[in-house]
Every structure is written in C-alpha cells, then in structure tokens.
Amino acid sequence: MLFGCNSIGNVNISDLESLQLKTSFMDLDENNLDLSVFNEGKVVISYWATWCAPCIKEMPSMKRAEEILKDYGYTFLLVSDETISKISNFKSEMNFEFNFLKSNKSFETIGVYAMPTSYIFNENGEIVETIVGVVEWDSEEILNKLKTL
Numbered sequence: 001m002l003f004g005c006n007s008i009g010n011v012n013i014s015d016l017e018s019l020q021l022k023t024s025f026m027d028l029d030e031n032n033l034d035l036s037v038f039n040e041g042k043v044v045i046s047y048w049a050t051w052c053a054p055c056i057k058e059m060p061s062m063k064r065a066e067e068i069l070k071d072y073g074y075t076f077l078l079v080s081d082e083t084i085s086k087i088s089n090f091k092s093e094m095n096f097e098f099n100f101l102k103s104n105k106s107f108e109t110i111g112v113y114a115m116p117t118s119y120i121f122n123e124n125g126e127i128v129e130t131i132v133g134v135v136e137w138d139s140e141e142i143l144n145k146l147k148t149l
Contacts, residue, residue: 014125023105041073046118050090065137
C-alpha cells in the first residue's frame with residue numbers, strides 16, 4: 001500500500017465527510033456546523049452569493065421544493081463564502097427562510113467555480129447529482145428526479 005502526504009490510509013469517507021475536511025461551515029449565529037449531523041438524510045448543498053442574480057432567482061422555487069421534499073428526508077443548505085453579516089442582511093432584506101451557512105474557505109478552494117452550483121447527497125453522503133446553473137427546483141421533472149434518488 002502506498003501513502004501520500006494527504007493519505008488517510010485505508011479509511012473510506014463519504015463525499016459529504018470529504019467536503020467537511022476541505023472547509024468548515026458556520027451558521028448565522030457563528031456556530032460551527034458539522035455536516036455529519038445530516039448523515040441520516042439526503043442533503044442539497046447550494047453554493048450561492050448575495051450578488052448572484054441567478055442564485056436569487058431560483059430561491060423561491062428552491063423553498064417550495066424544500067417544503068415538498070421534507071417528507072423524503074431532504075435538508076437544503078445554502079452556502080456562501082461571504083461574511084456572516086452580509087448573509088444575515090440578505091436573509092433579512094429578502095425574507096428568505098433557509099438554512100444559510102458560511103463556508104470558511106473560498107469557493108475556488110473547494111472546487112466551486114460557478115454559481116449557483118448545487119450538490120445532492122444521498123443518505124450515504126455520496127454525491128448523486130451536480131447541478132450548475134439555475135433550476136426550477138419545484139418543477140415536476142426536478143421533483144420527480146429528487147424523489148427517486
């Protein structure tokens with residue numbers, strides 16, 4: 001067996017756990033959030049910014065989808081690399097009720113180069129879908145796809 005500088009040996013980790021190793025997340029109350037609390041369900045992590053018009057455009061349909069998919073075990077997390085103050089002000093001004101998080105690393109360092117970018121994780125923490133760009137989250141096509149993942 002060969003080991004490199006970043007090797008963790010023979011340990012298998014999920015994509016969600018791998019993401020947690022690349023960056024840390026904080027909620028809007030500045031509490032660190034461990035993504036492992038979501039290991040039992042499906043997770044949608046959407047990377048966005050307060051200045052990103054396409055990101056903002058898809059938020060109402062994402063909120064509707066979040067409500068519809070609640071019974072399917074989905075949690076939606078909206079992650080920005082902007083300041084907590086900027087994210088909080090956006091939340092108040094736009095009146096969006098999401099699980100907003102701050103990534104403590106820039107998007108580029110975790111491999112996100114376009115916004116919005118969303119990753120869908122299954123119950124095992126594996127990425128099962130990547131969506132780059134705006135989506136009508138509450139469309140029949142997307143809802144049916146997410147229900148069957």
